[in-house]
Amino acid sequence: MKLTIDNLKRNVPLKNLVTFKLGGPAEYFYEAGSTDGLTAAIEFARQAGMPWFLLGGGSNLVIADEGLDGLVVHNKASDLKHVDHESRQVCLSSGLELEFLVELAHQLGMSGVESFAGIPGSIGGAIYGNAGAYGRSMADVLVDAQLLFPDGSIQTVPNAFFQFDYRSSRLKKEPYVILSAKFQLEPGNRDEIKAKMEDIIEQRHSKHPSYEIGCAGSFFRNLPPLPGEERRRAAGGVLEQAGAKSMSFGGAKVFANHANFIINEGSATASDVKHLADMLKQKVLKDFGIELCEEVLYVGKV
Numbered sequence: 367m368k369l370t371i372d373n374l375k376r377n378v379p380l381k382n383l384v385t386f387k388l389g390g391p392a393e394y395f396y397e398a399g400s401t402d403g404l405t406a407a408i409e410f411a412r413q414a415g416m417p418w419f420l421l422g423g424g425s426n427l428v429i430a431d432e433g434l435d436g437l438v439v440h441n442k443a444s445d446l447k448h449v450d451h452e453s454r455q456v457c458l459s460s461g462l463e464l465e466f467l468v469e470l471a472h473q474l475g476m477s478g479v480e481s482f483a484g485i486p487g488s489i490g491g492a493i494y495g496n497a498g499a500y501g502r503s504m505a506d507v508l509v510d511a512q513l514l515f516p517d518g519s520i521q522t523v524p525n526a527f528f529q530f531d532y533r534s535s536r537l538k539k540e541p542y543v544i545l546s547a548k549f550q551l552e553p554g555n556r557d558e559i560k561a562k563m564e565d566i567i568e569q570r571h572s573k574h575p576s577y578e579i580g581c582a583g584s585f586f587r588n589l590p591p592l593p594g595e596e597r598r599r600a601a602g603g604v605l606e607q608a609g610a611k612s613m614s615f616g617g618a619k620v621f622a623n624h625a626n627f628i629i630n631e632g633s634a635t636a637s638d639v640k641h642l643a644d645m646l647k648q649k650v651l652k653d654f655g656i657e658l659c660e661e662v663l664y665v666g667k668v
């Protein structure tokens with residue numbers, strides 16, 4: 367498959383494609399419905415010397431108000447859905463939602479990914495940021511993945527290639543594109559899996575803003591564990607002690623039920639969100655000497 371500039375849309379608004387519901391348009395835009403289309407779009411941009419950005423589910427992003435130069439490729443590749451019942455491994459296109467993997471495993475009565483119930487976004491985005499919850503992350507279940515390398519070659523790389531860490535992978539520094547991924551599941555009981563998923567979804571509903579409210583999940587990374595402790599310290603707790611819950615700027619506001627969520631009250635711009643985030647960082651630094659670090663990604667000139 368080969369793309370030309372005529373296959374691309376121009377000046378496409380991105381705010382409806384990101385969960386924060388803000389940000390400007392893409393100069394050029396292509397929606398890739400297959401792995402071949404995804405590869406062709408990235409290769410087109412590379413060969414044309416055009417800047418490009420790969421958009422998954424848009425659930426971890428603050429897109430600049432002035433939009434993005436070059437090509438935005440929206441990854442909706444969903445052509446690969448393979449289950450190997452014997453090895454309990456499933457291989458999926460990177461543009462499928464993480465929720466697809468969770469529901470598929472439930473339907474198959476296979477365990478291992480139910481902790482991810484309710485995490486929005488695509489499989490590619492989840493691997494990029496080693497998404498996870500309730501003590502498990504992508505690093506625990508990924509066997510290998512097919513990547514498009516910067517030189518245009520396509521290679522299958524093992525889990526270790528990604529150098530997974532807390533909400534991080536090597537892909538945050540190097541521009542590999544995940545085309546598909548293979549996951550290892552375990553024997554499980556369908557009813558128990560369902561019960562766990564429902565429990566997790568209920569906990570999420572009680573803590574998180576509803577999906578209609580613009581946000582990008584936890585805004586800041588949790589902090590390293592205190593000496594002698596194993597679990598990371600919740601950034602939300604520190605923010606709450608710093609008085610974050612009463613803070614807002616423009617249309618951006620700290621969520622009343624969880625101080626590590628910045629929400630879009632409807633009219634927020636990316637620069638409102640950035641301004642509020644900077645206010646929160648300064649307050650926590652002043653009060654506790656702690657430097658918070660964003661988990662969400664700013665894209666473009668925010």
Ligand SMILES: Cc1cc2nc3c(=O)[nH]c(=O)nc-3n(C[C@H](O)[C@H](O)[C@H](O)COP(=O)(O)OP(=O)(O)OC[C@H]3O[C@@H](n4cnc5c(N)ncnc54)[C@H](O)[C@@H]3O)c2cc1C
Binds near residue numbers: 543575
């Ligand atoms: C309400 C809410 C709750 C959330 N809860 C959680 C949670 O519990 N745990 C958690 O970890 N996160 C959580 N998040 C954050 C978010 O869902 C995850 O970070 C998610 O995995 C992002 O995936 P995405 O497809 O939306 O990526 P995007 O936001 O579209 O992109 C994120 C980055 O990944 C890159 N990327 C996307 N696809 C690919 C690919 N195929 N190859 C290479 N790079 C790629 C993008 O270029 C970008 O740099 C939450 C978000 C919201 C809105």
